[in-house]
Amino acid sequence: MAEHTHTLTSHVSAETVWAFVSDMDQWAPFLLGYQAHDQQSDRESLWTIKADLASLSRTVDFRVQITEWVEPVEVRFTLEGIGEPMQGEGWFRIDALEDSSVPTPVETRASAAPGGFVRWWATLLRRLLGRGSARTAESTAASTRPAAVRLTFSLSLTPGGAMAPMIEAMIKPVMVATAEDLAQRIVLHLEGR
Numbered sequence: 001m002a003e004h005t006h007t008l009t010s011h012v013s014a015e016t017v018w019a020f021v022s023d024m025d026q027w028a029p030f031l032l033g034y035q036a037h038d039q040q041s042d043r044e045s046l047w048t049i050k051a052d053l054a055s056l057s058r059t060v061d062f063r064v065q066i067t068e069w070v071e072p073v074e075v076r077f078t079l080e081g082i083g084e085p086m087q088g089e090g091w092f093r094i095d096a097l098e099d100s101s102v103p104t105p106v107e108t109r110a111s112a113a114p115g116g117f118v119r120w121w122a123t124l125l126r127r128l129l130g131r132g133s134a135r136t137a138e139s140t141a142a143s144t145r146p147a148a149v150r151l152t153f154s155l156s157l158t159p160g161g162a163m164a165p166m167i168e169a170m171i172k173p174v175m176v177a178t179a180e181d182l183a184q185r186i187v188l189h190l191e192g193r
Contacts, residue, residue: 001156001157001158001168002156002157002158002159002168002171002172002174002175003154003155003156003157003175004154004155004156004175004176004178004179004180005152005153005154005155005179006152006153006154006179006180006182006183007150007151007152007153007183008150008151008183008184008187009097009148009149009150009151010148010149010151010187010190010191011148011149011191012149012187012190012191013149014072014094014096014149015072016190017094017149017151017186017190018071018072018073018094020186020189020190021075021092021094021151021186022069022071022072022075024037024039024045024064024066024077025037025039025045027182027186028045028047028064030181030182030185030186030189031047031049031178031182032174032177032178032181032182033049033050033051033052033178034047034048034049035048035049035050035059036048037064042066043065043066044063044064044065044066045063045064046061046062046063046064046082047061047062047064047079048060048061048062049061049062051171051174052174053167053170053171053174056170060081060084060086061081061082061083061084062079062080062081062082062086062088063079063080063082064077064078064079065077065078065080067089072094073093073094073095074091074092074093074094075091075092076089076090076091077089077090077091079157085159085160085161085164086157086158086159086160087157087158087160088155088156088157088158089155089156090153090154090155090156091153091154092151092152092153093151093152093154094149094150094151094152095149095150095152096148096149097148097149097150098148151183151186151187152183153179153182153183153186154179155175155178155179155182156175157171157175159171
């Protein structure tokens, strides 16, 4: 079995991440080698993936079945090769984190002791603009951002047939790239980058 799990952290809200990963129509096109998918029902779809394995290039169709929805934290699914001896499974997990567990530049600046010039400039700006301290503004900015979310994606495939050992050795690096790329593309998409 070839498998890989990848975890990323973001400041997108857990609700936003859940709304995205709970609907495979939204994230299926982000898969490496994605060609097409056809949703059969809210729990089943057919995917066409083009796999480039070393010098071999092959298009594979999979029946993808959602096996579990645990709103708002987890989606699990299975993959079954159509016309190919290949089985697999995957899952997304969303874990809300405390704000303090993922430092941001705003928090870093707020906790750092400013130098003399920075203190002088901040005091001048406060007096000219009649505003509160820069530290208060930074604290407000930090408190209004979404809580941190950890998104974990896992994917595994088990080839069958006489060529299974060779195919498994060839797909292991592809599984790493697929899991990491999918998780990164989802986070980048949700963060608007």
